[in-house]
Amino acid sequence: MTQMLSIENVSVAYGKVEAVRNVSLSVEQGQIVTVIGPNGAGKTTLLMAAIGLLRSTGRMLFQGANLAKIDVEGRVERGLCLVPEKRELFADMSVADNLLLGTYSLRDRSTTRKSLDDVFDRFPRLKERSKQAAGTLSGGERQMLALGRALMAKPKLLVLDEPSLGLAPLIVREIFRTIASLRSLGVSVLLVEQNARAALETADYGYVLETGEIIQSGPADTLIHDPKLIAAYLGGH
Amino acid sequence: MTADIAAILAVDGIATGAIYALVAIGTVLIFTVTRVIFIPFGDIAAFTALTLAALDAKQLPGTVGLVVVLACMACLMEVTSLARAGELRAMPKAVLGYLVLPLVAVGIVWLAMRFNPPMQIRIVLALLLILPVAPLLDRIVFRPIADASVLLLLTVSVALHFALVGLGLMFFGPEGVRTEPLTSLALDIGDVHVPGQTVLILTAALVFSGLLFLFFDFTLLGKALRATAFNRTGARLMGIRPARAGTIAYLLGSLMAGVSGILIAPVNTIFYDSGFLIGLKAFVGAIVGGLVSYPGAALGAFGVGILESFASFESSTLKDVIVFSLLIPVLLWRSLATQHSEEEIEE
Numbered sequence: 001m002t003q004m005l006s007i008e009n010v011s012v013a014y015g016k017v018e019a020v021r022n023v024s025l026s027v028e029q030g031q032i033v034t035v036i037g038p039n040g041a042g043k044t045t046l047l048m049a050a051i052g053l054l055r056s057t058g059r060m061l062f063q064g065a066n067l068a069k070i071d072v073e074g075r076v077e078r079g080l081c082l083v084p085e086k087r088e089l090f091a092d093m094s095v096a097d098n099l100l101l102g103t104y105s106l107r108d109r110s111t112t113r114k115s116l117d118d119v120f121d122r123f124p125r126l127k128e129r130s131k132q133a134a135g136t137l138s139g140g141e142r143q144m145l146a147l148g149r150a151l152m153a154k155p156k157l158l159v160l161d162e163p164s165l166g167l168a169p170l171i172v173r174e175i176f177r178t179i180a181s182l183r184s185l186g187v188s189v190l191l192v193e194q195n196a197r198a199a200l201e202t203a204d205y206g207y208v209l210e211t212g213e214i215i216q217s218g219p220a221d222t223l224i225h226d227p228k229l230i231a232a233y234l235g236g237h
Numbered sequence: 238m239t240a241d242i243a244a245i246l247a248v249d250g251i252a253t254g255a256i257y258a259l260v261a262i263g264t265v266l267i268f269t270v271t272r273v274i275f276i277p278f279g280d281i282a283a284f285t286a287l288t289l290a291a292l293d294a295k296q297l298p299g300t301v302g303l304v305v306v307l308a309c310m311a312c313l314m315e316v317t318s319l320a321r322a323g324e325l326r327a328m329p330k331a332v333l334g335y336l337v338l339p340l341v342a343v344g345i346v347w348l349a350m351r352f353n354p355p356m357q358i359r360i361v362l363a364l365l366l367i368l369p370v371a372p373l374l375d376r377i378v379f380r381p382i383a384d385a386s387v388l389l390l391l392t393v394s395v396a397l398h399f400a401l402v403g404l405g406l407m408f409f410g411p412e413g414v415r416t417e418p419l420t421s422l423a424l425d426i427g428d429v430h431v432p433g434q435t436v437l438i439l440t441a442a443l444v445f446s447g448l449l450f451l452f453f454d455f456t457l458l459g460k461a462l463r464a465t466a467f468n469r470t471g472a473r474l475m476g477i478r479p480a481r482a483g484t485i486a487y488l489l490g491s492l493m494a495g496v497s498g499i500l501i502a503p504v505n506t507i508f509y510d511s512g513f514l515i516g517l518k519a520f521v522g523a524i525v526g527g528l529v530s531y532p533g534a535a536l537g538a539f540g541v542g543i544l545e546s547f548a549s550f551e552s553s554t555l556k557d558v559i560v561f562s563l564l565i566p567v568l569l570w571r572s573l574a575t576q577h578s579e580e581e582i583e584e
Contacts, residue, residue, distance in 0.1 A: 069322065071479065072474065074471060076473075076475065088474060090468055093467065100457060100460060101472075104475045104476050109457070116322045
């Protein structure tokens with residue numbers, strides 16, 4: 001298996017406070033990897049560093065290429081796409097326009113029509129609302145739109161920050177089903193979640209981040225049965 | 238005041254308003270995409286008029302020198318910053334964009350001037366020559382402080398305006414110019430005499446705002462510009478570079494300002510420092526739209542034009558006072574009508 005993303009000894013600091021310390025992790029081609037951990041563990045910070053919105057020390061390789069000198073836009077062009085926690089949609093623009101903007105980083109736009117149809121097949125609700133402004137959507141629909149918009153860019157690695165945050169349980173299930181289905185598209189996924197159970201059920205491999213450091217890692221189906229983790233994150237079961 | 242006079246004043250005001258509208262729309266465009274309130278916009282309009290006048294007189298316009306100097310400075314800065322970042326591979330593209338392309342524009346004008354081109358071509362040449370100015374100024378002045386607050390950007394923008402007025406005096410000289418009218422036709426609607434120039438100004442304003450609207454609504458690049466204006470982080474995550482979006486906004490804005498300069502040149506005598514009042518009045522218009530709404534800015538600009546026209550009839554010495562006094566009620570109304578929000582914190 002080839003390595004999609006490898007993060008080696010990465011630290012991120014806000015001023016003097018180190019939010020992420022010496023973290024190493026890797027995502028293989030076609031794999032879904034999750035990083036779980038409590039609030040404030042540094043999960044979002046780690047992702048912001050991976051996409052290039054925050055400065056970091058250490059080494060990051062994407063498909064073997066060093067990311068140090070590549071800016072956010074360059075990373076997006078290479079197929080590293082982030083769906084941020086805040087979704088960052090274009091609220092005043094229509095759903096369809098939001099989706100179309102997903103293709104901005106692509107050289108070849110001849111497949112735009114097909115990508116759009118694929119996203120609409122995946123999320124029929126977006127099709128119904130394609131003319132509506134993104135700001136008028138419900139929380140679940142916004143997450144679908146954010147996911148759909150990222151898929152329009154034909155990402156090689158999709159980085160998802162808390163996709164289930166603030167969503168109703170039914171929608172959460174739908175979102176995770178969608179994430180699992182990305183495997184068949186050959187898209188690798190790096191998934192950051194507080195909803196540890198759902199994340200581990202979907203992922204192949206998991207890391208546990210606490211106070212900026214990785215304290216545990218392993219195949220997802222092992223982690224999910226780990227008594228210590230069950231006590232801390234998964235709730236007695 | 239009789240109804241006849243009122244009608245004449247209204248027609249005159251609408252024509253002036255259309256010119257302000259073009260500049261106001263450009264101001265809004267640049268502000269939303271780059272957060273810069275580009276005060277020197279009126280200067281761009283005035284410089285276009287001066288360029289056209291020079292071309293009419295078969296002289297090489299001062300803009301040539303201006304563009305060459307700015308292109309050299311911008312290229313030097315870009316190459317230096319790329320060299321510092323160690324990105325040598327991006328250099329040829331930088332030299333092409335910041336030095337070669339502006340010089341090509343200058344070269345085309347220089348070559349075309351040997352063939353005594355007709356007026357339509359001279360207008361195109363004047364626009365071609367003015368287009369690189371604002372994007373180059375953006376690279377030199379605003380790119381290094383792109384993350385600064387709106388207030389700092391505004392302060393720098395005002396300073397840039399004064400620098401440009403000085404440069405204008407240096408490159409164009411102190412003489413005022415008035416170009417030949419674009420048309421001598423006239424319309425008579427009822428008892429009102431409408432000069433062809435007025436019709437032309439209105440048509441141009443409508444056509445260019447219409448084209449801008451189509452560009453924003455139907456092209457991916459236009460949508461990308463709007464997206465950058467709404468949400469910079471979101472746009473970056475789509476691979477849209479704010480700096481590049483800014484350059485395109487400056488190019489489009491310059492086109493709007495340039496067209497307005499060409500339209501106003503046969504009507505008013507333009508000096509190297511005439512741009513300030515044009516820019517400021519367009520800014521008043523743009524404020525009516527809250528600096529974010531295009532239709533608001535256009536309506537505001539027409540309002541300013543009409544008010545100015547009537548004010549100059551009542552008291553020509555106080556016309557500018559009257560127009561700028563309009564700002565007070567507008568600002569009061571806006572501050573009462575809209576909810577205050579602190580300036581968004583950008584990463």
